[in-house]
Amino acid sequence: MLKSLFGRKREPLKNRVEFCVSNEAYAHPDVYDVLEQREDVVVEDSGCNSYCEICECHYYALVNGEPVVADSAKELLEKIEEELSLNPIK
Numbered sequence: 706m707l708k709s710l711f712g713r714k715r716e717p718l719k720n721r722v723e724f725c726v727s728n729e730a731y732a733h734p735d736v737y738d739v740l741e742q743r744e745d746v747v748v749e750d751s752g753c754n755s756y757c758e759i760c761e762c763h764y765y766a767l768v769n770g771e772p773v774v775a776d777s778a779k780e781l782l783e784k785i786e787e788e789l790s791l792n793p794i795k
Contacts, residue, residue, distance in 0.1 A: 718794045718795070719746060719794060720747070721768075721770075721794070722746055722747070722748050722785060723748075723749045723750075723767040724749070724750055724766050724767075726750050726752060728760045728764065728765060729778075730781055731750065735779060736766070736778050736782045740782075754767060759774055764776070764778055765781070768789065769788075769794060771792075
């Protein structure tokens with residue numbers, strides 16, 4: 706029994722991109738749907754992330770806990786992909 710609990714192979718860690726459900730980027734298919742298709746990313750929805758000043762004026766997401774901000778959905782996706790390439794979870 707102990708072997709079955711501790712002998713399991715662990716899945717590799719994945720990058721985490723979190724969207725506030727109040728932000729425009731949350732429902733934007735150019736960002737959300739594209740990221741969901743990536744194998745190395747887990748996309749999560751959350752309530753308020755306490756970045757209200759950013760949230761009401763810009764598109765934003767938390768990438769591995771760090772806020773990424775842009776003025777358009779396309780720019781946000783580019784910045785998220787840049788952040789994932791520069792600071793991936795290993």
